[in-house]
Amino acid sequence: MHTLEQLRSGALAGKRRLDLSCDLIELPEEVFGLADTLEVLNLSGNRLRALPHQLPRLHKLQVLFASDNDFTVLPEVLGDCPALQMVGFKANRIAHVPAAALPPALRWLTLTDNAIGHLPTELGERPALQKLMLAGNQLTALPSSLQAAHKLELLRISANRLEHVPDWLTELPRLAWLALAGNAMDWAWASETALPEVPWHALTLGALLGEGASGHIHHVKAAGWPQPLALKLFKGAVTSDGLPEDELAACLAAGQHPTLTTPVARLTEHPAQAQGLLMPLIPAGYTNLAGPPSLQTCTRDVYPLGFTLTAPMALQIASDVAGAVAHLHARGVMHGDLYAHNILIDPVHGQARLGDLGAATRLPGDHPELCQRLFALEVRAMGCLLEELATHAPASGSHALRALAEVCLRPVPDERPTMAEVARQCQVLLTHLAV
Missing domain, CATH: 3.30.200.20 (Phosphorylase Kinase; domain 1)
Structure with missing residues (x-):
């Protein structure tokens, strides 16, 4: 974290990232002295209610975080920042999102834990939009224009007031990570498992x-x-x-x-x-398969530099994870966050365990067609994982994984296999490798 003293003294000259959390009520003028270099500005944890109209002077600014402040309206000046791709205003008091506040290059928007009841049509007119995080608001509907968001891969709309899943949502070609629990959809669920x-x-x-x-x-x-x-x-x-x-x-x-x-x-x-x-308790020695997405990768996990897997290990991980997700789907649960960073592996033998159901959604037992369409989105997430496993395995042993990944990544969700079929295919590949 940086200080106002550092900023005002010139000690931060040339910085590409600035983190200021010091009870600010306005943006310090000295920030504009970094206009030729600043790419990431983190203003989270202050008392800001507005941003200055000069903000576009930060002409290289790509990322702006302003969580845990006092904003009630998403500032319109954001839309005048041509390079701004990532906007995060979590845990403010935002009730209004003007169309003018959406930057033209918007790729990642986080408005979690606010009071938003309506989103502008123009949100679906941002062609680079890839990640949209809206959990914990008061939305009763999504703008139908989002059906044109063909690059949208991750959507968090849990804990809102949505009454149904729009048909177009399950037809988005790249959507793979979806969380929509805690809405007013009046779904009927199977009884929960009793636990000690x-x-x-x-x-x-x-x-x-x-x-x-x-x-x-x-x-x-x-x-x-x-x-x-x-x-x-x-x-x-x-x-x-x-x-x-x-x-x-x-x-x-x-x-x-x-x-x-x-x-x-x-x-x-x-x-x-x-x-x-x-x-x-997970046995000692297990480790995360990868780290979570970075500001640069947006929706894709980050693997350690030089990370490799043997072909048997890659197939074992694929088989274990596909089996776990197929089990969830059979129980009417969509994981919602099927990522390598939520997978623990035994680095010696390759056995894997899937965890973290924080984004999971229980789906209605009396709407089988809707369940099938939603599960098809998660099959795409499995395709991304298979693609990553193949990338880190020897070329000679990754062809089958790549072929299976391609089927899971088909742009038309109805043309993807079920997760049960993916699990079966993984098991067949693993068996053939052992022969």
């Missing part, structure tokens, strides 16, 4: 294992359980993926599968009434 309950006082809290958008994960020991467990303790606030209670419900609906990280018990009697789930 473990009271808070029966737990011995261990080390913090990690933190996600929706909660903290701790190593715990539970009285009466022979093996150590991991506790996911929900934060209880809206996240970029949606509401914690929807994640919890999806986890319960998912049930058990050997390559899926799902709960074995639920927490009760927490002193602050926090909700929590107890998961099997």
Whole structure:
């Protein structure tokens, strides 16, 4: 994080990224001294309510973050910034999004956790739009113009007031990651799996294992359980993926599968009434297959430099993940975030486990055609994963993975296979490799 003193002294001259969180109520004039170099401006965690009309003087600005401020309207001056591609105004009080506020080169828009009830038609007229995060607002509909957003790959519309899924949504050729739980769609769900309950006082809290958008994960020991467990303790606030209670419900609906990280018990009697789930502890040595998308990659994961897989490992990972997702689909659950960064692998043998149901959606059992169309979107996400696995495996052993990826990536969703068929194909390939 930078300081006003550094900015005013000239110590930040030539910077391409500026991070200022110092209780600002207006943008310091000295920021414009970086006009010839500044590409990323992070103003999150201040008290800003407006941006100056001179903002386009930052002619190289590509990324602007202004989360956790006091904006009530998305500033129209953003639309005058020709190079601006990424706009993030999470957790403000925005109720109005003017058409003029949408930059012409808009690629990634985050307006999570605001009070937006309507979006302008012009949103669908931004041809580069690839990532749209709108969870935790008051939307009752999406602009029909978004059916022209043929590059849109990730859409988060959980925790709004949508009453139905528009037909055109399931026809978008590149949409692969969708979260829409917590809306007013009046869906009928299958009954959840009953889980044992473990009271808070029966737990011995261990080390913090990690933190996600929706909660903290701790190593715990539970009285009466022979093996150590991991506790996911929900934060209880809206996240970029949606509401914690929807994640919890999806986890319960998912049930058990050997390559899926799902709960074995639920927490009760927490002193602050926090909700929590107890998961099997992943064996030591497992690691994330990749890191999450970067500002540059937008919707695609980032793999370590020089990362490689053997052909058997790539196929094993593909088979394990496809089997886990096919299981979810059979239980009426769309994962919504099928990414390599949500997959843990044994780097020695290649076994994989899929986790993080934060963006998951339970789908209606009485609308099988809608379920099929929505699941077809997730098959495209599987195609992206297969493509990545093939990229990091030897060319001689990746042809079959690439061929399967191409089928999953077909631009017409109805022409893609089901996830059950993808899982079957992966298993056949794995079997043939072992012969």
